[in-house]
Amino acid sequence: MQVIEPREVPLGGLRALTVRRTLPHRDRSFIGAWCFVDHYGPTAVCADGSGRMDVAPHPHTGLQTVSWLFQGEIEHRDSGGFHAVVRPGEVNLMTAGRGVAHSEVSTAETAVLHGVQLWVALPEAARHTTRTFEHNAPPAVLLPDQAGQAFVFLGDLAQVSSSPVQTFTPLLGAQLDLVAGADVTLRVDPSFEHGVLLDDGEVSVDGVALAPGELACRDAGSAELRLSSATDGRLLLLGGPPFEEEIIMWWNFVGRSHEEIVRFREEWETGSETFGGVEGYVGDRPRIPAPALPAVRLRPRGRRGRASA
Template identity: 65%
Template sequence: MNDVQVLEARQVPLGGMRSLEVRRTLPHKDRSFVGAWCFVDHYGPEPVRDLERDGMDVPPHPHTGLQTVSWLFDGEIEHRDTGGVHGMVRPGEMNLMTSGHGIAHSEVSTPETDTLHGVQLWVALPDADRETVRAFEHHAPDDVDLTGDDGGFAGVALVFLGELPGVDRSPVTTYTPLLGAELRLEAGTELTLDVDSSFEHAVLVDSGDVTFEGTQLKRGDLACLDPGRSQLHFSIGQFPARLVLLGGEPFEEDIVMWWNFLGRSHEEIVEAREQYEAGNPRFGHVEGYTGKTDRIPAPPIPPVHLRPRNRRGRIGG
């Protein structure tokens, strides 16, 4: 029996009519998490400079209760946040922002950037740590060679978060056991990777001809596995592949995720929205951002009671 759960991406516009189109697989109606990973957007290669727009410009907007992981394949983005951080997101360099109790940030492509291509990922903070202070970390992992099942060169791994056993470990702060890595695999490769059997795992296909654990995948698919596997097998066809491998211990807490806020109840989300709209110091002011508007306003709360979701995507009580 094939126990690979394949989540197909849905197209989501970010920022209105001239927005960046992204392929979103998490959250999904059939699954809310892979470990503590709770949000997966995959975009590009997308031209961001044309007659109608002059690059990507996402004005300051808030977050609570999570970490954002920015990982690019192509392009460059300028990051500013209310923790006073001004940094650049570049290919092969991971930027991790911890919102904790509250943060706001902006994301703007640099003048030299014509194309953006990458992933934007969120990690849910556990209840014990979700009120932590805001923080920011940067890490540029090494390319680590991978050996195929035939003993030859299979490609490289860049471990940007957590640990891939026997390959590399990232020094970046996580609050639950996690894995995040880019895999660039050669055409014709058969590769078996050792992994932590207590983890859930997921593989996001960016490009290439990929069969994962006997299941053929297409670009944008997120293939998920429950805990219990100590190895993962990849078979690459006639075209090289680029994948993002995610993993983590099952996240057993229910969450309420609405817009850019992650909490535990409807009332928490309402409070965060009200505080953001009122300019509360909880979210602060992003210094140095010079876009057409000073912030993205929060949308209205839906006329329903926001209910929590658990790791299987089911609605909680």
């Protein structure tokens, strides 16, 4: 069991929302194809705009974004023409494919913002696919042994439920709400790596206690996962088979080579139709410019760390 502590990262502009990031981490790149985990809130949204999410149009390549909320609402707009509001218990999944641009803004009705933003790396065979979008509200289902309830928003959790949302590699994504005193052993796919992100409560994973915000990661090999909770607790369970491809993840792009990332950046900065435009966004700036590239060559990273060249 590897436990990753989060690091704080500002998201947005002048009154940036602070998020807790656990993936990517210098000691781990993936859980299955999950390659990015941001956890934020609960944050009060104030009259001066602090605590609000307002992320102007920005690009993505080679990934799927997964938005999941515990509190609040976020309005999504993208260059595929999709417009949706994500609410607690609903999943927004955007497939960037070859390229997409989108904006994310908390709604005027949001008083508290609390949730996660997740990325999934697309495999080589699918990473140039057409941009698309899915919205789904999974039902609450009971966990075994009266341990609580689950919302399975991606993939299949044995004994519990499955999701109709399309992914390009096998994945598991679920919110588990545990009751105080829960002690449950779940059947899981032994070919999957698994991660448990604790949002709230006093929860142990296979006997290892977690603090809120920590991400427990376990390699493939076991068909069971034991969860124990001393209090009411809420967590995300993520999983997937080991992702063996090497990727470069820089800014909002997932690619395979330095040259590819350079091209993505140039296309975004020059307004290429690769990413298209986002209609209906109203904010302080029309788009987020790409940062400068580092002075060194970007190297790919796999599940075992950085490549040698």
